[in-house]
Amino acid sequence: MEYFLQQLINGLTLGAIYGLIAIGYTMVYGIIGMINFAHGEVYMIGAFISLITFLVLSMLGVGWLPLALLIVLASAMFFTAVYGWVLERVAYRPLRQSPRLAALISAIGMSIFLQNYVQVAQGARVKPLPPLIGGGINLMEREGFVVQLSYLQIIIIVLTIALMVTFSLLINHTRLGRAQRACQEDLKMAALVGINVDRTISTTFVIGAALAAVAGMMVTLYYGVIDFFIGFLAGIKAFTAAVLGGIGSLPGAMLGGVLIGLIEVFWSAYFTIEYKDVAAFSILVLVLIFRPTGLLGRPEVEKV
Amino acid sequence: MSGARLFGPAWLTEGVKEALLQALVALILAVPLIGLKTVQEPGGLGLQTRWPAVAIAVACVFVGRLLLVIARHIWPPRPKAAHSPVVAARIRRFVRLLGPATIAFALLLPFLPFADRYVLDVSILVLTYVMLGWGLNIVVGLAGLLDLGYVAFYAVGAYSYALFAANFGLSFWACLPIAGALAATFGILLGFPVLRLRGDYLAIVTLGFGEMIRVILINWSSLTNGPRGISGIPRPDFFGVPFNPSPAPDASAFHTLFGIAYSPIQRVIFLYYLILVLALLTNLFTLRIRKLPVGRAWEALREDEIACRSLGINPTNTKLTAFAIGAMFAGFAGSFFATRQGFISPESFTFLESAIILAIVVLGGMGSQVGIVIAAIVLIGGPELVRELEEYRMLAFGGLMVLIMVWRPRGLLAFREPTIRLADFDRTARARSEPAATVP
Numbered sequence: 001m002e003y004f005l006q007q008l009i010n011g012l013t014l015g016a017i018y019g020l021i022a023i024g025y026t027m028v029y030g031i032i033g034m035i036n037f038a039h040g041e042v043y044m045i046g047a048f049i050s051l052i053t054f055l056v057l058s059m060l061g062v063g064w065l066p067l068a069l070l071i072v073l074a075s076a077m078f079f080t081a082v083y084g085w086v087l088e089r090v091a092y093r094p095l096r097q098s099p100r101l102a103a104l105i106s107a108i109g110m111s112i113f114l115q116n117y118v119q120v121a122q123g124a125r126v127k128p129l130p131p132l133i134g135g136g137i138n139l140m141e142r143e144g145f146v147v148q149l150s151y152l153q154i155i156i157i158v159l160t161i162a163l164m165v166t167f168s169l170l171i172n173h174t175r176l177g178r179a180q181r182a183c184q185e186d187l188k189m190a191a192l193v194g195i196n197v198d199r200t201i202s203t204t205f206v207i208g209a210a211l212a213a214v215a216g217m218m219v220t221l222y223y224g225v226i227d228f229f230i231g232f233l234a235g236i237k238a239f240t241a242a243v244l245g246g247i248g249s250l251p252g253a254m255l256g257g258v259l260i261g262l263i264e265v266f267w268s269a270y271f272t273i274e275y276k277d278v279a280a281f282s283i284l285v286l287v288l289i290f291r292p293t294g295l296l297g298r299p300e301v302e303k304v
Numbered sequence: 305m306s307g308a309r310l311f312g313p314a315w316l317t318e319g320v321k322e323a324l325l326q327a328l329v330a331l332i333l334a335v336p337l338i339g340l341k342t343v344q345e346p347g348g349l350g351l352q353t354r355w356p357a358v359a360i361a362v363a364c365v366f367v368g369r370l371l372l373v374i375a376r377h378i379w380p381p382r383p384k385a386a387h388s389p390v391v392a393a394r395i396r397r398f399v400r401l402l403g404p405a406t407i408a409f410a411l412l413l414p415f416l417p418f419a420d421r422y423v424l425d426v427s428i429l430v431l432t433y434v435m436l437g438w439g440l441n442i443v444v445g446l447a448g449l450l451d452l453g454y455v456a457f458y459a460v461g462a463y464s465y466a467l468f469a470a471n472f473g474l475s476f477w478a479c480l481p482i483a484g485a486l487a488a489t490f491g492i493l494l495g496f497p498v499l500r501l502r503g504d505y506l507a508i509v510t511l512g513f514g515e516m517i518r519v520i521l522i523n524w525s526s527l528t529n530g531p532r533g534i535s536g537i538p539r540p541d542f543f544g545v546p547f548n549p550s551p552a553p554d555a556s557a558f559h560t561l562f563g564i565a566y567s568p569i570q571r572v573i574f575l576y577y578l579i580l581v582l583a584l585l586t587n588l589f590t591l592r593i594r595k596l597p598v599g600r601a602w603e604a605l606r607e608d609e610i611a612c613r614s615l616g617i618n619p620t621n622t623k624l625t626a627f628a629i630g631a632m633f634a635g636f637a638g639s640f641f642a643t644r645q646g647f648i649s650p651e652s653f654t655f656l657e658s659a660i661i662l663a664i665v666v667l668g669g670m671g672s673q674v675g676i677v678i679a680a681i682v683l684i685g686g687p688e689l690v691r692e693l694e695e696y697r698m699l700a701f702g703g704l705m706v707l708i709m710v711w712r713p714r715g716l717l718a719f720r721e722p723t724i725r726l727a728d729f730d731r732t733a734r735a736r737s738e739p740a741a742t743v744p
Contacts, residue, residue: 029504033504034504035504035507035508045337048336048337048342049336049337051342051349052336052337052340052342052351053336055340055342055349055350055351056340056351059351075336079332079333079335079336082329082332082333083333086329086333090706090710091706091710094710094713095709095710095713098709098713098714099713099714100503100504101444101450101666101670102666102709102713102714103709104450104504104507105662105663105666105667105705105709106705106706106709106710108659108662108663108705109663109701109702109703109704109705109706109709110702110706111702112656112659112698112701112702112705113699113702113703113705113706114702115698115702116695116696116698116699116701116702117337117699118337119695120695120696120699121337121338121341122337122341122342123341123342123343125344127342127349128348128349129349130348232655236508236511236512236515239508240508240512243505243508274519274522274523275519275523277515277516277519278516278519278520281512281513281515281516282516284508284509284512285497285498285509285512285513288498288501288505288509289497289498289501292501292505
């Protein structure tokens with residue numbers, strides 16, 4: 001029971017991170033119908049920028065942790081958002097009228113490019129960061145096994161919930177959100193009624209990248225090591241989460257993220273840790289076979 | 305307006321403004337990742353600053369953009385005439401000449417004066433990718449199924465040769481069909497549940513399968529020896545006659561058989577011809593099967609699945625054959641890879657390989673056999689030229705993929721030869737297009 005509870009907490013934390021990345025996939029797929037293959041790399045860049053900002057702050061001697069966290073959050077979100085924006089401008093916008101495969105290849109090319117860009121610029125070694133936020137709340141203890149909810153996990157979950165609430169408000173109650181929902185319905189129609197489609201798509205990439213940056217910061221803090229290759233697997237799992245929740249659906253992305261996080265953690269805890277990635281992929285395959293629209297997605301209408 | 309015109313004509317001012325703006329964006333991008341480098345120091349991570357590199361990057365963006373603006377002004381982009389019959393005819397003639405010329409060149413290559421060991425090695429590598437590209441083209445180009453896990457079948461082929469040769473002592477020639485059959489079986493097994501998915505979903509599921517096979521190869525140590533891989537895979541022999549510098553007195557070797565002096569390059573030349581023949585077989589197979597009902601069904605399915613279903617074509621079976629045949633060729637290529645390397649490990653079968661093969665197919669212009677050869681030479685041979693810049697190789701590779709796609713979204717040789725021509729349709733199409741061509 002205690003072991004189960006602990007794994008539940010760990011799974012929720014991991015799921016929050018996946019969910020934040022998954023939102024980027026689901027938004028882009030919802031609007032322009034393509035897999036933003038480089039999104040995992042954007043998340044990796046977010047992690048690197050957080051790490052670098054931490055180091056800059058510690059050199060400048062900013063010691064008060066909440067302030068440092070806020071600055072890192074802002075810096076990671078800003079710089080990563082610019083990366084997301086440029087990514088769309090350079091690799092996707094020229095290809096919007098082209099065959100879908102062209103955009104996919106361009107995205108894969110961008111993913112390879114960004115991965116190697118960070119490898120060349122920052123080195124291939126793993127980057128360790130000493131734990132900044134230690135300690136936690138002991139929830140229960142029995143026979144020496146302590147169930148701990150660490151402060152960092154609280155921060156991650158609270159921050160994710162806060163972002164999700166803000167983000168839902170943004171999508172449901174602002175002009176920008178309305179434009180995004182309109183684009184998701186029909187790009188051409190949206191353009192006809194006077195929505196600036198290009199700007200809406202750009203904003204989508206910026207928001208997606210900013211959320212991925214938050215996930216990157218969380219991972220940097222949570223695991224304490226990052227390298228240039230973390231984007232690939234995290235990207236696939238987040239995409240799986242987006243598909244599981246129903247691609248195009250924002251609550252679905254979050255739900256899918258949490259489920260994937262839980263599945264992965266429980267699989268590692270109760271079965272074999274070696275095959276934990278296989279677990280995520282199997283879930284993806286099973287969902288696509290038996291419920292291709294995901295848990296909360298709308299059925300796709302086949303048109304002639 | 306005159307106030308904005310500080311120097312030169314208006315387009316130049318605009319161009320400079322644009323370039324400045326982009327340089328600013330480049331500065332924002334470069335400062336955190338290029339300007340500050342994390343380095344391992346005794347007390348933990350430290351930072352190094354590299355402002356000159358940032359300056360160079362920003363200057364490159366500025367100058368590059370400005371040059372592009374100037375070039376656009378001097379040579380304004382022509383309106384696209386993508387499928388004009390004149391261009392199509394020119395491409396067709398070019399391809400018809402290029403195909404045989406390339407084959408003739410490939411046949412003669414080992415005997416040309418500059419063909420040393422290195423050139424042959426690179427050529428073998430390029431040909432392996434040409435073969436993989438042609439194999440994947442059956443799945444992606446003909447049947448229109450996006451497969452991002454093609455490397456899984458390549459791995460199945462490689463491991464089946466390695467394991468059969470190591471455990472049962474079978475020869476390369478006995479293993480080749482086994483490897484192909486096993487890979488095709490895997491294609492059917494993996495394809496069966498997922499082929500009713502379409503487009504990007506199929507892509508991501510095949511990617512998942514590719515990764516799963518790799519994870520299994522890493523973790524199933526008792527069979528595959530895990531991440532350490534399998535070494536000592538038997539090298540190929542000349543139809544049973546080994547390439548052996550000093551054969552036993554009563555046994556024969558390649559050089560004694562032909563009465564020539566031994567040279568280690570003989571084996572390399574044999575490998576070269578082996579992969580050339582395998583690749584050409586793949587090509588011949590594709591060209592011929594396009595004329596069979598199943599090939600026609602693939603192409604029809606690619607164009608419109610609903611129409612096919614209403615015409616009584618079974619989409620699942622048709623797709624499965626494409627998947628299985630594509631996988632079979634990957635299996636052949638995999639056994640060749642294993643025998644050439646003599647060592648395989650799961651590291652050789654990452655997602656990157658799938659991405660490279662798919663990139664070759666798409667960059668070449670989907671469905672174009674010659675285009676795949678050109679793309680393989682550009683993507684595989686090109687980075688070989690800059691071998692010394694090892695760490696920038698994949699960077700250039702990714703950038704090249706994006707650039708080619710943005711420049712030519714339909715691939716390098718974008719013209720697709722129709723498989724069937726209706727005589728009447730052709731004539732009317734020409735009659736219709738000719739008056740249009742006279743309009744300036």
